[in-house]
Amino acid sequence: MQILKRLFSNSLFLLLILLMPGSPAVYGAETASIDLRDKQWGAGQVFSLDGTWRFTRGAFLAPANPAADPAASDSPFPIPGFWNDAPLSQQTNGFGTLHTQVRVPAGKPLYMALSDVPAAYRLFINGELSATVGTPAASPDLESPHFLPQLISIPATDGVIEVVIHVSNFHYKQGGVRRSILITDESGYYWLKDWPMLFDIFFSGVLITIGLSLLAQRLIDRDARAATFLGLFCLVIGTRALLVGERILYQVDGLPWSVLQKAEHIFLYFGMASFVYYLYELLEGQISKRLPQLVGAYCVVLSLLTLIFPVKTGTLTVIPFKVGALAISVFVAARYVPRLRQFGPGVQWFRLSVVVLVSALVIDLLMNQLQIHNRPVVHWGLILFVVLQVTYLWQLRANRLKQLGPLTDHSSGVALSGLLPRSTPLFEGLYRELGDSRKRIRDLESRLRGEHGQLAGQQTLTYPSSSAAVHRHEAHDDRRDSRALLTELLRFTLNLWERHTGKSKVQLAEQSGCWRVYMDGSTPKTRTLDKYLNPKTLPKNPRWRLVVRTSHYVIAHCDLSKDERTRLDRMIQGVEHALS
Structure with missing residues (x-):
């Protein structure tokens, strides 16, 4: 209950941050004929053309007067929306004409912004061709798909704008208009033209910079495995940001649309795998190794399916990905949130980062009809999440250095x-x-x-210039000694625990959260911990930090004497010096 209260209070604190100005307010319309004459234009206001448009499937109507075209068979179409979704529920493959009439103040030059209209379209304003993205066609052989946001200049009119869109889709998993169509006057030109691009570059640059910094830390600190996977997560998500939103990489010549579409999904899958591995390294000993292995294999399979199949089919792997991501999130939250106090010093930063991310997702879903539109709320939330996670890692490392004590010759x-x-x-x-x-x-x-x-009386030794055998002997003995130190530390720690608490090693494993407890029938067993009690059964690459963490847990929960504490601290330092 105390954790829930903290999460709730932190959520209230974050609302102002996540709702800070990232883009102007957008106001929508509701009817087929959109009337914006009574809106307050100026001051950078941006209005959406969301609402009910008219749609004729299977025909490209005359752009000058689509309603009078003999081929017209209009039906209501929600913008934004897809014709393969309710209420139309039509086949994904197809083509047609979307059109509506917009009433605006007369004599005012305007700007209209379109984002993704899969998979290709032509835009007509008052019968004139204003923009073309890809090549819309009535057959898959003639269609050329492409995604590229457009900002169209609309000269001053008498107050009526006839908007007609010829759209086709034979290559994408959905057909229609993916996001709101926006309109503004000269005061909002910056918000539609420059701000989205600058914000995407800023967001991507921040994550990539943080990612490279975390990876560089591994070069100078071999223990920074958690930072490595968080850095990979930042690099993957930062690079993916260039594939969504303003589609910056789509503007690079020579990069096929199909390759960019598949890369967009594969980056997402590897982002989740990197983050799960980050949690595994961060909570060493508390998360089963099977979880990151299963998630990694799952994401690899989804990536391979995305690569093998055409874009339209391959990108449908995002559906099982969302199901898997939701299941993993629920599992981790249910199992590990109650253990937040065991996450070490600085856990408040970890807790706050989770609140930031969850709040950002919920707020964005509520603001965008249960769809994540990335900016600005989710972008700011993700940046804050990463910064707080880095702060948490820094706090853990500072505490580890503090425990090492002074370095001595x-x-x-x-x-x-x-x-x-x-x-x-x-x-x-x-x-x-x-x-x-x-x-x-x-x-x-x-x-x-x-x-x-014969060397006993000599003060110094002269070593031969070729000493490979000596170095091998030394390395072998050093490895043997370090493994013995590790088992001795755990045995002494276990002895202190049993002596001061009267409890067993099973209870130590459960309460510390460092070791898994298995049920052999009705008898609890500590198989992994038992292997660390004997140098002969010790794993080839032992996870020595689990032993050190167990020792720190005993220090924190047992009333040790001064001599016991001194000896245990000395043994911990010896293990860290030998194995880190």
């Missing part, structure tokens, strides 16, 4: 933190490697002196 005991900045993963890694290398040299020297008594 193992051979001399001199603190190195004053020589070079330790706040960067690069220098942190250098410190660890320097100390560990000197320790290994001393250990190797001691072993060689023990094996060769």
